[in-house]
Amino acid sequence: MLHDQPGHLLQSLLENPTFRCWAEGRCAEDGAVWQKWAAEHEDGQAILRQAVEIVRAIPVRDEHLTEEYIQSKVSDALQAAKRQEQLENSRKKDSFFPVFLSGWNVAASLLIVAGLGFALFRIYHHAHPAPKVVQTSPPANALKEVANMERPFKYVQLPDGSSVVLHRNSTLKYPRAFTGQKREVYLTGEAFFEVTKNPEQPFFVYAEELVAKVHGTSFSIKAIADEKEITVAVKTGKVSVFSERASPTLLLTCNQQATFERSHAKFVRSALKSPVLLNIPIENQEFNYSETPAAAVFDALAKAYGVNMVFDRNSLAHCSITATLGDEPLENKLKWLCTILEAKYTITEDSITITGNPCN
Known part of the structure; x- marks a missing residue:
C-alpha cells in the first residue's frame, strides 16, 4: 500500500482532469480505476470520497458561479466532512489506541483544510481573474462550442467526419481534433448523430447525467437541462447508455429508446415504431x-x-x-x-x- 500525505493526495486528485471527469459523472466507466487507486493508498477511500464531495460541491467547469454560491457549497462540504469525522471518532472510542493517533483523524483534518484551501483558491480566482494572455491560436485540446439559437436545426461536422444535426436552443462542445483514446463530445439540448465507425477510438456523448457510448450508428438525444427526463432513440446500429446515478448499462439497438428518469435515477427501455424523437426530417x-x-x-x-x-x-x-x-x-x-x-x-x-x- 502506498503512503503519502493525505493533503498531497487530495490535491493531486483535484488537479487531475481524468478524476474530475469521473467525479462529475461524465466518465462513469472509469470507476474501477479510481477504486483501485483508493485501495493502493492509505486512507484512500476517505480521500477519494472527500475529493468527490469537493468536486461536486464546486463545479470547476462553471465559470458563472457567484462567490456566495461557492462559499455555501464549501460550508456544506465542510459540515459533511466534520460529521463523518465525528462518526469515525465515536467508533474508535473503545479502541486500544488513543483517538488522536488515528490515521483517519489526521487524514480527515488535512482533507478539510485542503478542501477549504482549494475552495478559497477558486473563490480568489473568481474575484481576481488572471490577466488575459493573447494567443495567436487556441490550445490544441481546447473545446470548440457551436450553439444553434435561431434556426430550426443546424448541421455540424465533427473532426472525424461524423455528422451532428443540432436542434434549436442546443449547444455542442467538442475538441478541434480527436487525439486521445476516446472521441468525446458534450451536448446540452437536442441533436441527431451519425457517427463515423472507429472501434479503436470509441465515441462518447455526455448529455447532462447521461452518457452514450456509440458503436458507429445513428441516433437522437434529448437532454434539456430543466426537463425531468433525458432520452436516447436509436435509428440504426447500437448505443450503450449509462449514468453514475443508475445501473446497469443499457444496450439499445435499432428502433429502441431509453429514458433516464432524473428524479428516480433509473432507465426505462421502450420499443419504437419509428425512431422519431426530435421531429426533424433526418430521423425517419x-x-x-x-x-x-x-x-x-x-x-x-x-x-x-x-x-x-x-x-x-x-x-x-x-x-x-x-x-x-x-x-x-x-x-x-x-x-x-x-x-x-x-x-x-x-x-x-x-x-x-x-x-x-x-x-x-
Missing part, C-alpha cells in the same frame, strides 16, 4: 434513389441536414442518381454522390458547394 428519412435528378438529391440532403447546398442547377439538369445511402455521415454520402457524378465538394461552416462538369 430514407436516402433511396432510382434515376432521381441530381438536383433533387442535393435538395433532399440540404433539407435533412439543415445545411445550404450550392450547385449549378443547369449543369446538373441532365444528371440522375441511382443509389441507396444508409446511416453514414453526410460527408460519406457526398463522396459517393460526387464519385457517381465525377464532381467535387467543398464544406464550409455555413454551406456545401458542389462543382463538376455537365452530364451528357
